[in-house]
Amino acid sequence: MSRGTNCTAYRWMGAHPTEQDGVAGTHFAVWAPNAQEVCVICDRNHWRHGAYYLNSSDSGIWSAFMPEIGPGETYKYSIRTQSGTVIEKADPYAFAQEHPPKTASMVYDISNFQWKDDEWVDRRRQTNWFEQPVSIYEVHLGSWRRPHDGRPYFSYLELADQLIEYVHELGYSHVQLMPISEFPFDGSWGYQATGYFAPTSRYGSPDDFKEFMDRMHQAGIGVLIDWVPAHFPTDGHALGRFDGTALYEHADPRQGFHPDWNTYIYNYGRNEVRNFLLSSARFWCDVYHVDGIRVDAVASMLYLDYSRSHGEWVPNYQGGRENLEAIQFLKDMNTTLHGEFPGILTVAEESTAWQGVSRPVYDGGLGFTMKWDMGWMNDSLRYIRRDPIHRRHHQNELSFRMIYAFHENFVLPLSHDEVVHGKRSLLSQMPGDDWQKFANLRVLYGYQYSTPGKPLLFMGGEFGQWTEWNHDTELDWALLRFEKHDGLRRYIGDLNRVYRDHPALHQLDCEPTGFEWIQADDAANSTYAFARHSKDRRETVIVAINMTPVPREEYRIGVSDPGFYKEILNSDAAIYGGSNLGNAGGVRAERVPMHGREYSVKVVLPPLAVLMLAIQHPEPEADEESA
Incomplete structure (x- = not known):
């Protein structure tokens, strides 16, 4: 060892x-x-x-x-x-x-479970997830739903049955579980783990969690888990000062103690510690068949001076601020997991400008499959929180993202972090009266699903909770009795289905050839328009976004091809709680040049809405030789 x-x-x-x-x-x-x-x-x-x-x-x-x-x-x-x-x-x-x-x-024997998910694992092994419609529903198992019979939690088995039905209804491809490694303090949500090889006993036994995973896979749902190798808690029974000395952590608090979280930092330069963490990462993929891990707080691992002032950190042997041992650990972890478990996803929560987080190790990267786009999240929420009358002055807050959109393979997160610590729920963060709040939230989700990247949404956001997330109670499911909330949930389901059924919206999420601006500078109207293309160029989806409550009755958008553009999604539809302005199923392109293109479509662009129009291109005719 x-x-x-x-x-x-x-x-x-x-x-x-x-x-x-x-x-x-x-x-x-x-x-x-x-x-x-x-x-x-x-x-x-x-x-x-x-x-x-x-x-x-x-x-x-x-x-x-x-x-x-x-x-x-x-x-x-x-x-x-x-x-x-x-x-x-x-x-x-x-x-x-x-x-x-x-x-x-x-003491527990983990060797007796009989898996029935061979078909899923085989299919996963052969899947290129970059080109697939990956949409992720982030879940905290202890507060998604709770029993009303006096028990604090549902079991893994009960949660599996309920989640499968709900996730199928909404059309998500994956769920992402907030940490399920055993942890002592409920208020840490699992991010201060003490059991790196033990699923939390709150919801049942290790075999119960295997059954949870097995059922999810048999239902065609992937499961990612949060995993935290950045730090660990100081609880007396845990890893800290394990044999009376700083064993898993650095002895020097400038290297071994995290001031933000009052936790210990792993000594990645010690071989036994690296092997402990590498074994844990492999363990969840091997023993529990998880489909990937989302690694928390990667930025804090990469930089020795993370959240520290001058004199509070120790440079590396080269005199720099990079944590060279942690960097090597992340590369080893990704190389191992991708090599031994083809088709699994490793996702980094990394908020800095570090280059190559989701690039292969052999190409100088850290080797993650994907990275959370925290810039997209911050810019989008900052923009959407503004009163629409002021958005004309901030047009580039949304368009800027496309400058770097393909530097990494991105997940677009609207996660639990955005609805806690006084930030309020996403719905409550929206400006305007109740109608505008729901419309703004539908715009945000429509933009998330139509721009390049894989969407992730935290539970409760799909039906518009009014209050921010509270881990001590279940989601406010009673809201689904109200039309606007149920309409928002129905909208998320349709977004997932449109995203899944239209290759132009997902096949080239990680390639610049799949995206094309039509116009991003109509600040006076606070509108945007862009095209998404499928890999074989057989399909194009035109996305038009109106970020004001003023409808644009005859809004012209330049398109490259003649033909009929079918309206595949309109966030202003009455079934979602909108005003029901639309285009009667679609529009036909006219030979009227616009936005540097030979053709254009004239659409009704509803207030505070996202409009998606799809056109199917005919197959190119075979030449005589190939015929």
Whole structure:
């Protein structure tokens, strides 16, 4: 473990039920190189140090076989430090942990589950997700829905059945789960994990989570999980000062303590720590068949001076601010996961101008499949929050994004981060009266789905919660009784179906040939128009956006081709809660030059609305030789 890269440490580290000389028991192994003694403590020895000793080794790993201890039994490691103090720690490699606030690890056999998702995994392996309609529904399992029978949470199995039905209804391709690695404090939402190999016991057992994954896959739904290798909490039973010394973290607080979150920072330069994290990333793909990981807080990993003032950080050996060890770790992680699990997605939450986050490692990048476009999110929300009368002065806040739109492979996130800490819900952030708030939100979603990138929306945004997200209660599902909220939910479902059914809207999300501005400078009217093209150029979708509450009755848009342009989506439709202005199913191009094009269409552009018009191009006629 201390030499070279190993991503499968979970196969022998931790607690593994087994037999030895015909006797059933459990083999324990833990890394504590600076300990004087390590014991397993449990009910059988009354949680006292000194009964079940582990054997030391030159590598710093303590291990032993303990007869009679089997699945379902709880335990911890009791460690005598160099100073003689005895501390108790949960198992870093435990496959299960007690339900918080209890903190003991649990022996669990993870080898018996029978998967039925072979067809999904085979299809995933052969899929080029860049060209597929990937739309992501971000979910916090503990507050999506809650039972009304006194229980705090639904189980993984109950959640699977409910999510499958709802996600199918809305047309999402993937769900993204906020961290499900075991964590002690509900208010961290899972972003301060203590169980890097244990799905949280809040919703059931490890096998229950496997069943959740299996059902989702059999229903054709991909599952991404949030994963947090940037930092870990200081809870006494966790990784911090694990054997009495700074083992997983740096000893120097300028390198090993995160002031923003009051957490420890991993020592990525230590081989055993890298292997621990690499093994965890691989574990979720291997053991739980997850379809990818979204890596949280990547920016804090890349820079040694992240959120620090002068004198509060230590430069790298070259004198720079880049965390070279963390960078190498991310490259190793992506290389390993993409090499061993073809078709999985790795997504970076990274908010800086770092180059090549989603470019291959062999091409100098970090190797992620995709990256969250935080610039798109910030610019779009800043613009849409403005009163429409002022938007003419900020036209480039939306158009600027296309300057860099293809530098990375982007996910376009409207995530949980935008509806917490006093920011209010997305609907409440919109300007105007209630009608305008809903119309503005429909415009924002229509823009998100029509501009290049893969859309992500946090739960509750699909039907317009009025209050910001609260992890202590379920979403306000009662709002669906009201027409405007149900209309917004119906709109999201239609957006997903249009996005999925029209290749022009997704096939070239990551290629500049799939996008073409028609006009982005009509600031006087606060309108935009652009074209999206399919890979084979058989389809073009014209997108027109009106960012004011003033309808444009005869708005002319330049197009390159003659023919009939079918109205495939109008966010102002009455079924969504709009005013129902539209184009009677579509418009025909006229030979009237506009916007540098030979033809144009004259449309009714509704107030605060997104309009999508599709034209199918005929197949090119085969020449005589090919015929």
